[in-house]
Amino acid sequence: MVGAGLSGAVIGRKLAEAGHSIVVCDERNHVAGNCYTERDKDTGVLVHVYGPHIFHTDDEEVWSYVNRYETFMPFVNRVKTTSGGRVFLLPVNLHTINQFFDKTLRPDEARDFITSIADNSIEEPKTFEEQALKFVGRDLYEAFFKGYTVKQWGCSPTELPASILKRLPVRFNYDDNYFFHRFQGMPENGYTGMVEKILDHERIELRLGHRFTRAESEAFDHIFYSGPLDGYFDFELGRLGYRTLDFERFYYDGDYQGCAVMNYGDLEVPYTRITEHKHFSPWEKHEKSVCYREFSRACEEGDIPYYPIRMADEKALLQRYVERASQEQKVTFVGRLGTYRYLDMDVTIREGLDTADAYLRSLAAQQPLGSFFVNP
Template identity: 45%
Template structure:
């Protein structure tokens, strides 16, 4: 059978595009090299708890079109992301807000907080930040940087902040209200019953094959459809012929604990460098669970090498130049479309992934009834 579209990758981008294609009467074959659908938003039930296998995914958007779209496929609860940061034996609320500053300096008013931060910044005399450390110090002052930015960032990137370029941190928002809501978006929540159920609904009607590595079986599949939508790594598609783009990877240690509440919050960041993991996720709190046991995941940031799972593109100047060269190759393809986080070499929030897949569908099917 010849399909209209071969979609490589059963993550959010591929699933949304498949749904839109099928809604227009197209046939789709969807492949994924993993043994499950859902990509990095895959959730699985453990001890009756929806576990985010590849890290915490909290849906948030201010785009009503995207919110209305995804709500066709799930009911969302009212979860609000309010992380806690642990620095040595001190606990702080995130994002940086009056609760953070009150705890840090034993103050009460926004005026006091502004004066301390502005005073620290002025004392540093940084006019042109030469690296990430100087950039962060010039934005938030010494105390916030030392306790809540430095160690966490160095673990995330595997490098000293002095050795990272300044542009990585363009802004570090300071909120002078007592508000622990991490996101400013109007619409927020977690899908009741997990994300995998959304992908299952989006892919209804498509032929889905998991455990298939398209790039290793290209000869078998490249003529299976009129067009290919490729959501994997664009450099891998081209055999790294221009060199490998850089990514950061993440390793997860997940365990079931015989207690009903381990840390009292879904997300706890560990911001001193001596703690090897960046954060601990307690999955039950995403859905306000009351199960007798709990499941936690520790996240360890790591260097990426060819063959590892890529998570975060390193969008520095060198990699951006290399990506543009691959994008030029992609622009010359007649029947291959690249999309998603890896295909576009961009860090996308979930709402942006959905929006870009819908935009692709609109372009592909423009003029069709």
């Protein structure tokens, strides 16, 4: 398993339980990948070191799986956004609409009102901007979506495909739960402890601070690779595009913003959001606070890749790498980086469990698993 994040841990554990001897390696000196958590030594706050990760799923089997290794505490993500010097609720809901337009609309009235201000001349939205204008109109788009999107993706929303805004989160009630899923929560002692427990098996050997090279493949029956797809091939066809994040960490004596996540929709504010990490563990009490200002920019060599861009040029290059990967005999590319897809944690775990099952079936049938269980 190349990578000690969720993909490597989940696949490795299932195959270890099936009797295989597993080596899990990671070039970082810790497990859990980007969902790594640790206690801040000055405040005692549990910090999401690479940015916040909130677990949410409708997959009951995945929910049961993570609760085998860590107690998940109730947590509802209630995001706020600052725009034009005012604070609003996200996703856009009935309270947001009434507050923004200084109205007291009922649900049906709000629905009709939004329809009246939406750009109904757009029949088939092709860009992010057209998608937003068609569903909420220019005022809400410019207040909550335009500036944030420019900062997050580094380009105009007119250059982004409508698919990025697959479903516009607008609710005509007062529900401010950011997610729709049945199961939502946070691991009581952090994701690091959970992943450590998943990897705690007598047949699993963990090698941290170890950078995998293709030359090592000969020593193994199969490689599950969750590092960057282009990195496996030493970027020989070029680099796939990603956005990365920079975090400006600061401390506050007390409660800085009163919520876990505060977005900033105005383009004049250089960061996309501020996260206050003690609010991700509301069952704990801390006098002092640890906060992150979050900045998005183009990923360069040596940076941590976060969000695959997947624009036309990247998709063309991705196809070339997929074709190159299909020539590999005993390597399967998995996870967010291995398949160049944005994946929530529950989907990563589901695909890990299913990939391990597929590998066991392929062994029983004496058939190769293939380079991708999920084709990117």
